[in-house]
Amino acid sequence: MNLAVRDVRHNLARFSLTTVGIGMLLMIVMGMGGIYRGLIEDAVLLVNRIDADLWIVQHGTRGPFAEISRIPRSLEDRLLVVPGVQSARAFVSHTVQREHGGKPLRMVVNGLSWPQDDGSWLPLVAGRPLEAAHYEMIADKLLGLQLGETLELGKDVYRVVGLTQGMIGQGGDGLAFFTVPDALAIQFDSSAEAIRLERFARKARAVKDDIGKMQPMLMDKAELPSRELPAVPRAMISAVVVKAAPGRDPLEIAELISGWKDVSVHTSDEQKELLLKGTVDRARRQIGLFTALLVLISAIIMALIIYTLTLDKTRDIAMLKLMGARDSVILSLILQQAVLLGGLGYVLAYYFGQWIFPHFPRRVIIMHEDLLRLGMIVIAISVLSSLLGIWKAMKIQPNEVLS
Amino acid sequence: MTAASPAIEATGLTKVYGSGNTEVTAMRDVTLTIGKGEVVALLGPSGAGKSTLLTAIGLINPPTSGSIVIGGLPVMEGPEALVDVRGFRRRHIGYVFQKANLIPFLTALENVQLASEINDVPPREARSRALELLDYLGVGDRVKNLPHMLSGGQQQRVAVARALANSPSIVLADEPTAALDSVRGRQVMELFGKVAHEQGAGVLVVTHDHRALDVFDEILEMEDGTLRPPVRTTTHTEGSK
Numbered sequence: 001m002n003l004a005v006r007d008v009r010h011n012l013a014r015f016s017l018t019t020v021g022i023g024m025l026l027m028i029v030m031g032m033g034g035i036y037r038g039l040i041e042d043a044v045l046l047v048n049r050i051d052a053d054l055w056i057v058q059h060g061t062r063g064p065f066a067e068i069s070r071i072p073r074s075l076e077d078r079l080l081v082v083p084g085v086q087s088a089r090a091f092v093s094h095t096v097q098r099e100h101g102g103k104p105l106r107m108v109v110n111g112l113s114w115p116q117d118d119g120s121w122l123p124l125v126a127g128r129p130l131e132a133a134h135y136e137m138i139a140d141k142l143l144g145l146q147l148g149e150t151l152e153l154g155k156d157v158y159r160v161v162g163l164t165q166g167m168i169g170q171g172g173d174g175l176a177f178f179t180v181p182d183a184l185a186i187q188f189d190s191s192a193e194a195i196r197l198e199r200f201a202r203k204a205r206a207v208k209d210d211i212g213k214m215q216p217m218l219m220d221k222a223e224l225p226s227r228e229l230p231a232v233p234r235a236m237i238s239a240v241v242v243k244a245a246p247g248r249d250p251l252e253i254a255e256l257i258s259g260w261k262d263v264s265v266h267t268s269d270e271q272k273e274l275l276l277k278g279t280v281d282r283a284r285r286q287i288g289l290f291t292a293l294l295v296l297i298s299a300i301i302m303a304l305i306i307y308t309l310t311l312d313k314t315r316d317i318a319m320l321k322l323m324g325a326r327d328s329v330i331l332s333l334i335l336q337q338a339v340l341l342g343g344l345g346y347v348l349a350y351y352f353g354q355w356i357f358p359h360f361p362r363r364v365i366i367m368h369e370d371l372l373r374l375g376m377i378v379i380a381i382s383v384l385s386s387l388l389g390i391w392k393a394m395k396i397q398p399n400e401v402l403s
Numbered sequence: 404m405t406a407a408s409p410a411i412e413a414t415g416l417t418k419v420y421g422s423g424n425t426e427v428t429a430m431r432d433v434t435l436t437i438g439k440g441e442v443v444a445l446l447g448p449s450g451a452g453k454s455t456l457l458t459a460i461g462l463i464n465p466p467t468s469g470s471i472v473i474g475g476l477p478v479m480e481g482p483e484a485l486v487d488v489r490g491f492r493r494r495h496i497g498y499v500f501q502k503a504n505l506i507p508f509l510t511a512l513e514n515v516q517l518a519s520e521i522n523d524v525p526p527r528e529a530r531s532r533a534l535e536l537l538d539y540l541g542v543g544d545r546v547k548n549l550p551h552m553l554s555g556g557q558q559q560r561v562a563v564a565r566a567l568a569n570s571p572s573i574v575l576a577d578e579p580t581a582a583l584d585s586v587r588g589r590q591v592m593e594l595f596g597k598v599a600h601e602q603g604a605g606v607l608v609v610t611h612d613h614r615a616l617d618v619f620d621e622i623l624e625m626e627d628g629t630l631r632p633p634v635r636t637t638t639h640t641e642g643s644k
Contacts, residue, residue, distance in 0.1 A: 001509075320521075321489065
């Protein structure tokens, strides 16, 4: 006769409410693991999607995701002539926050090397890739933009021509894709007043400098737009992504490029490693500690619940002992209830999570191995939490029936 | 267990609680014998030591000194148990208390069946025995009811059925009719008589209820921890009544 099930059936409402509580607690534990997985997935998503073999960044930096990297766009052409390089594409990435529809809109602006790269590799759920050199964008659905909607960024207006789903940056912001010139225009947009002031400042510097005195003609050019001045460098890009030709070893190409003194080379795996170690590692440890604390709290709460359930049955356990029931009968009653509580709580946690996690602002990814690990932890804490109740039950004397 | 031995032989039982200034002697040098098939009432005022004697014989509360032999098998020598107490209780002793103490999450049938299952009786056999007992005790129509759905008398009869589930050698009852009306109280007392005579068990009933004393074969009285000479003795041969 299964006493645990009969007791649960008799106290169904209380047991159900307790299980729901445990389930919600375990859902949070499950969610924390899922948030961690989401962080990792989001961090390496772009690197994975771009599918490059090598990332060429500013010398001595770990850009473009871990830190700022600035390299000239001409590097794209230099790399294209390196033996074994199939393609080299400029890459720009930076985060902007603007007002749109009265709400803050935060997005990661990515530049695609159009027309070689029109974004057709993106997981489009609506619309099309980029078809024009300017004023088109592909946005992730997370940004809340609709297909055909226009968005003013800097001095220009961009039309959403394609929508992706699940393209999220390491900070949890949705990704938006433009051509490289548009992405740079958004990044280096200055107000007219700022441009005017810069021109005056440039002229003032030239006046003070020897070169201004020796070559007065330069004074006339000092106030021209910067794009018309060869001495003023062009806007810099973040990186160049390189794809090796079929059959060529990317490491050989990397070795060759690493001899260049103005750039650093990272393979895709190194880039992911940098991302995970640099930006995600602290979050990982924070989440790990928080999850461990939650597991501990769950175990304590479960232990208290099982202890209380045992206290409620003091007289019944005393009667069982008086009738000569073996310790195993009583132990099994408590242990089965603890495992039932933990097991049902775990199942509820899973279903609650399936329902709630999609509404979280950041991705929560629940993987099978995480579910399995949590399942084993739940069994372990169920058994551990029952120890307090078992200890209490073992101390109950049969003569307590008489009290 | 030997067939010829009395159901209970208690010799020189003494129980002392506390020590020094707080020492209280609850039972002093009590000797009694209850034969198989004999139903004995134990009377006495509150604090006389009746329950102490009952729990000592029931292997719940060991005596400070004295010995207990059940069915010819020595089970206690002073406070030392000579047998596996819990296993012995399971196989040979049935208890009934003032409160029925039924397990609230089990039905009447399950409460009785559990007693047999604890004693390693296969579930089907345990169920059949429980049904038979409940029917015999007049609660066969309430087998599926939880304890809170039963009246006090019905609960007590289920408790009696539970006590008898393993055909115990002795049945110990501590004021089993205290919570019952006179009619129900008498029915329960008659039940004990029936059980003792039909099953050959030794039955010791602690009671304050003087209305059904005619049911008992022997009436003992305790006062201040000692057993007084029998108030009344009737002689029965095992199972002959």
